């Protein structure tokens with residue numbers, strides 16, 4: 001959905017509703033604060049007048065007035081800022097929750113469209129921008145707006161002719177200010193880009209440290225970083241120049257206007273003579289007006305920033321989650337799977353073409369084929385990570401989309417190449433999510449079946465051992481076995497093994513092979529492998545090429561066909577079966 005600026009305003013306002021009380025209170029505080037400015041100008045007039053002709057009570061009420069004004073200013077400012085920030089922080093909190101919830105429910109396709117940095121930036125940075133920018137705009141509007149109105153009113157009350165004269169000079173001041181703020185915005189944007197560049201360079205070099213070192217990237221990385229850093233320095237300096245020239249120029253213009261006032265007021269015969277106290281009050285008030293006026297002219301910048309940020313935030317919140325219109329709740333499926341004329345494409349090109357096969361409950365189907373032939377894609381259709389382009393997939397004779405999404409996913413355990421481990425204890429990683437109620441004994445048993453208990457017991461705190469970020473302290477094989485343990489604990493009737501053993505050394509592979517064979521018993525298993533002995537024992541083997549099933553049958557039949565399977569077998573399955581045979585003799 002594409003929101004225009006007005007819709008975004010309205011939507012932001014709707015977030016304000018629950019906090020309307022605090023918001024009104026902050027307006028009250030800021031108006032009080034603003035009035036003290038005018039009160040100060042009036043006070044100056046009174047002081048000078050009383051100096052001229054003291055009244056009996058002046059020595060009491062003037063000092064009291066000074067203190068009251070200051071106290072009122074402090075109280076007003078505090079109430080205004082506290083209440084407004086309270087509203088702002090509450091809204092950030094609420095928006096963050098909504099963004100995160102939306103991100104968790106994103107369809108897989110959406111994750112693939114952007115890198116995770118995109119969503120992180122929205123969650124962390126943009127959301128702050130929304131309130132920081134709009135809050136500062138609102139603060140300025142109320143506080144400086146009320147100040148300016150009060151001061152202008154007082155000016156006209158004192159002498160309307162001089163006021164008009166003074167305001168004749170203001171367009172020049174406005175011009176300087178608007179030039180400076182445009183430049184500011186451009187520089188601020190440049191600086192943001194520079195910072196992004198610096199971070200980008202640094203993270204890339206940190207993450208790719210090994211490549212940088214082994215391929216001699218030191219000099220080029222250093223050079224690129226220095227360029228980015230140098231660029232930031234230049235932008236910062238330009239910012240300083242603009243900032244430090246801006247205010248003397250504005251001050252010069254304001255004082256020129258004031259000089260003109262003094263000239264006109266004092267030039268003989270040009271104006272009605274004013275009381276000294278009023279003239280001084282006039283000059284002071286005119287001087288006071290410059291700053292809030294300037295703040296008001298700069299209100300648009302942050303407001304625009306806020307609107308832009310809000311737009312990206314709302315876009316994420318508005319993402320539609322996964323389609324979940326099914327109504328069937330199954331406690332435990334038997335596990336019969338059926339693909340009927342299934343076609344699928346990520347974008348335009350069909351990645352799966354007319355897939356048809358059936359697996360009975362408890363059977364194993366193996367997918368074999370070159371990389372890129374569509375095996376993982378086919379497996380990802382079962383938990384409905386993606387929706388079909390056409391055709392049907394049935395679980396226990398019922399189309400997948402008729403099940404509730406949660407209920408469907410309950411039925412499926414997955415172990416794939418990329419093991420996901422969280423920075424938590426081993427136990428929490430195995431008994432994750434809906435498995436969190438499982439007992440320690442059940443976790444231990446799952447580790448046992450997954451051939452993982454041996455190494456877990458050697459860890460300092462056993463299953464309570466905390467894994468570092470992404471479990472990097474473990475070897476690939478160990479991580480893989482933890483992933484298997486997680487699937488074992490889930491004990492789902494359908495199991496997907498997507499190259500669960502690729503990229504492992506023979507020793508770990510043997511362990512994992514054993515573990516997998518135990519896990520596959522009594523469930524429907526879809527196993528994807530280049531070089532797995534399980535393929536030989538599968539009830540059906542489907543050979544995929546370019547999105548199609550080109551051969552099917554059991555090991556013997558396929559070898560006799562002497563087609564693609566036989567070819568793949570020659571290339572890779574031989575060494576693999578040698579490994580598994582030695583494994584069998586060992587155990």
Ligand SMILES: Nc1ncnc2c1ncn2[C@@H]1O[C@H](COP(=O)(O)OP(=O)(O)O)[C@@H](O)[C@H]1O
Pocket residue numbers: 112346347351369370371372373374375376377378
């Ligand atoms: N998320 C995706 N978006 C677009 N194309 C994809 C995506 N994932 C895989 N593909 C493409 O789909 C085809 C099948 O990929 P995949 O199922 O991963 O193959 P396999 O698992 O057999 O190696 C490949 O051509 C691949 O480039």
Ligand SMILES: [Mg+2]
Pocket residue numbers: 375376377498
């Ligand atoms: Mg794959």
